[in-house]
Amino acid sequence: MKSSAHRLIFLTLLIALCAAVPASAQKLQIDHLDTLFPKAAETVDVTIDESLIKLAAKFLSSSKPDEAAIKAIVGALKGVYVKGVEFDRDGEYSEADIEKVRTQLHAPGWERIVGVRSRREGDNAEVYMMMQNDVITGVGVIVFSPRELYVVNIVGPIDPEKIGELRGHFGLPNIDFDWSGVGVRRYPKGDK
Numbered sequence: 001m002k003s004s005a006h007r008l009i010f011l012t013l014l015i016a017l018c019a020a021v022p023a024s025a026q027k028l029q030i031d032h033l034d035t036l037f038p039k040a041a042e043t044v045d046v047t048i049d050e051s052l053i054k055l056a057a058k059f060l061s062s063s064k065p066d067e068a069a070i071k072a073i074v075g076a077l078k079g080v081y082v083k084g085v086e087f088d089r090d091g092e093y094s095e096a097d098i099e100k101v102r103t104q105l106h107a108p109g110w111e112r113i114v115g116v117r118s119r120r121e122g123d124n125a126e127v128y129m130m131m132q133n134d135v136i137t138g139v140g141v142i143v144f145s146p147r148e149l150y151v152v153n154i155v156g157p158i159d160p161e162k163i164g165e166l167r168g169h170f171g172l173p174n175i176d177f178d179w180s181g182v183g184v185r186r187y188p189k190g191d192k
Helices: 002-020 031-039 050-058 065-074 095-105 160-166
Strands: 042-049 079-086 110-117 124-132 135-145 148-155 175-177 184-186
Touching (some): 031 042, 031 095, 042 050, 050 065, 050 079, 095 110, 095 135, 095 148
Antiparallel strands (some): 042 079, 079 148, 124 135, 135 148, 175 184
């Protein structure tokens, strides 16, 4: 009987601790995409945790407007994670690769805010946000076409209007999301 009471207390404490962990602590599991790297013509693999973000922010100048804006945006982030693959041929990845990410983004707390499908062009994008007390605490993005697949996960509080300022930095694809849900515009590499 005594051990059952201890287990119940331990289980109650464990549940309480898990509930106390903020939603922003949830990082998407995207390492399964590493298995696609050997077949890909181009790959992107970015893992920037909180300590690296703080270190990188120290190198950004507060006196330069672009750098100061980025420094302000990334200061509260807990992590930026990107995986991406581009192939020379169609069909080198499966729908299951996307579904493993999508399943996580359908968990409580996540809300899909943008869904773009183009049967004509084959370009697709989905943007999800995690909200906690009316604050965005995480962003998940899936961009895919027959020859490419990108997943971006930003963990931590961020102003959605400022996310566009991060594109092209920290390994994030140079993609502009129209937050009204109308569409996605790609920029040539090096352009904003």
